[in-house]
Amino acid sequence: MIKFDDVSKRYPGGHEALSHIDFHLGRGELAFLTGHSGAGKSTLLKLIMHMELASSGQVIVNGQNLNKLKRRQVPFYRRNIGLVFQDHQLLFDRTVYDNVALPLLIAGYEPREAARRVRAALDKVGLLHKENQNPIALSSGEQQRVGIARAVVNKPLLLLADEPTGNLDPELSAEIMELFEQFSSVGVTVLIASHDLSLISRLEHRMLVLDHGRLLPVGQE
């Protein structure tokens, strides 16, 4: 599903955020991306989102070489990726329902089909009863779950999360991780960037450990 082939990313100014990254993540696999802050976790996710381009090497997602993606294809590529942010990035000028419906609206879903999917996604994260509220009125754990509902509402093949539990207490964090595990079990590929080692080491999943832009060999984390 995700394949990094000798990928390096050098920012203008010479800072090398990632060097010679090689890994492959299969369909339905769940993996944690971890490492100290500044190790390159965000950069790696940005490469997958096509927010940044690799300086050298190939990033291939679902058979698509991202270096060869044309500008006008990028939106359609992104519609297949659910993205969960640390600060959830909800829009406070509209209801929970409208926040979750946004990706479907953009993709041009028929309203009844969209409504069905939005309700299913909200039900999945346990917030169906809050669909008409403004997200600003929700707790941070609930806001994060709305963000997850928005990320999964159009059934993406790939779910990326950037520090999804960064602002949450351990109990809420465990709940969020459980949600990700559920998506993985139905075939969604999930990649979670997190430095919450105490939490992710308890969950028995594959770990990709970055250290100063390099991927540590398995077993050395």
Place this chain on the structure above:
Amino acid sequence: MARMSEKKTKPVLGQSRPKANSAWQNLFAQHQETAVDSLLRLLLEPLASLLTWAVIAIALALPLTLILLLQNLQQIGSGLDQVSNISLFMVPEVTAQTLDETLRDISVRTDVAAAELITSEQALQEFEQNSGFGEALQGLDTNPLPAVILVTPAATSQPAVEALHAELAANPNVEYAQLDLAWLQRLNAIVEFASRMATLLALMLGAGVILVIGNTVRLAIENRRAEIVVIKLVGGTDAYVSRPFLYTGLWYGVGGGLLAVLLISLVMFGLQGPVSRLVGVYDSNFSLIGLGISNSCLVLMVAGFLGWFGAWISVLRHLRAIEPR
């Protein structure tokens, strides 16, 4: 309005997409929703929007009113037949006999089609009836009006008429010979000059409208930066992101155009009274022509286009620059 890149580009991954037959309907529904939403956003801030609309309206109404008034002036010119008449104002001391002789001499000329004598008594009578100065004239001891011979030249070409004019003016009994077309030519020249000025003014102010709307839309883009970033990250195309702002520009233009039409109508209504009093004095049935329905629609369309275009420039410059980082 927005580019249809949704249609051209295939989905990159093999993900199911909305069915094609409903895609057009959905796109239409999206446009409708965006259009209404953009309008509502403007109406939710009535004062700010009204100010922008007023600026646009004034910028549009100013040159349009000028052009409209000039068209009315040209209408005066075209109402007169194009044959130039020559009015010969006779020397006041001239006798009735000399007048008759002069009239006869002129009438037999081959380059004169017709000649008509208006005696000073006739002129006074006519003036009393039509000018409204009747009572004032009765207070005078003597008739101040000279006798006039109206000459219609046989030729219509300018040099021939001017030659005739010069010849008749040389007659010692003629105090002053006036070529009636001269004032019309002068008027036409002035109107033409003013039209050119008005067109230039319209172009400059039209560019001003584009800039004003472009800048207003730039602020709207800045205010919705967070939303734009999220939309781009969840797969919104450039067309989708641009759409609300293009509609915002369109509504600014149309609203400004509507206000401009209103403003022009008010100006025309205000001028109607003085103008009819003025033309009443000149014994004319001229009346002011307003904008009319089809021209009003044209103003709305042009204003809408200017708004859309201003927004488009702004979107091109500023929206592309907002990329998720």
